[in-house]
Amino acid sequence: MIWVPDKAPIDRQSCTCSCFDTVFRGRYENPGPVSYKHLYFNATKETFKIWVFTVIFILMCYESVKYLYKLFRCGNVRKSMFVLYLANIYPHYYAWWSFLNYFNEGMYQFHANQYYFTITEIIASVVVLNLCNAANNIASWKMLLIITINSMHIMVSAANQFIVHVIHGRGQRFQNARNIALMIPDILHVLIPIFLLYRYARQNKLGMTDLFYKEELLICFIAVTFGTLVGNLL
Template structure:
């Protein structure tokens, strides 16, 4: 009688299984590494490019009459020179590309800058991952792109508030910033097709941006754009801030309508009455609060 040589087959199967596992693990590691590299360079490109487009291109076109600075004769007597240490003392300091005084305001500028850059990078990392997984919901990605300018404008505004000690619109703007961040988080979540369309997320996005429209629409937008009292720069800025809000109302409602139609349901069947009531209350209270600030 001849017995099968099971030992050899067992070892072959074991080795083959281990090699397959190592191959799959390595393949996934390479894929993750590529995604991280792509994310890094995409984030770097966008974050680095925005200020150049803003100041290096647009501002030079909008404000062409700025005279050149004579770097050899330029003096600055408002520079505290703390960060220069022993190399320089306050007085008529010579030209530098960047001056900054060591104050609490400067520190807050640093904090806001770090926060906005980190949030921008994490958002881009998430979106690149969704695109790599081929699960991008294009309608929500459009909203994400539309909100790039409002978020960038917010960072620049806080920079200016602290840099110039001008806080007349600080609280008003903070309300917009916080609610914009909440709306963007929901939009990012819905950028992934694996995350289902649910009524409360859609209604939250719509409510926040409806509140923005109500506040801005009864404030600078009407005075500057509708009544024509604003400068060209103010009109462009107001339109660029209003347009994303309008998109954040129309597109989510359209997405919810399509979702309801695909599931053979009516909109009122997807939304609870309590949700709609809370949205109305939020819009009214938020608008009132925004006008008071």
């Protein structure tokens, strides 16, 4: 395996799983040592939570793709926002995978932190998806919302793991790859909206600060500061 090349392959003929309750197998199998399977799952509330989260993520993916498909058919896609949509695929996949593992292993130490990232990522993605439609105006508050949320992500991620693992070189290969893959979308979600705002300001011979109310900028600063503190405490 690429991620863990030092692990030896298992013997599928001799391995067993005595923790499998076999409920979903019905009368075909009973608890105890059972034969190898690619997927085991027990009939527990944690399995139900995994199923619910999986269905929710699949539905969100389906609805977003359906929405984009209609935009592409009409030739009405804003390419810069579509790039951000694509960039966020891995973070959303990672969120689903993290929740699956937290529920599966009963490990809730980072549960609140993951909720923080996932909920804010979904909010930003909803705004990005809205702006993928070229018919929707690039409102300053929408751009500021995207910039604010992802600025919080950058600050929290940097403080949590990125600096230690990547910058200081203390992370393992898979940790560095994960941290970089999660950081790049956040950076893009800050840089691309700023570039679009800058281009709009130049085209209309305005200063960047002319695009916003002072109250909006103040709220963004407070939100980034407060969100970073909360994210580091979770």
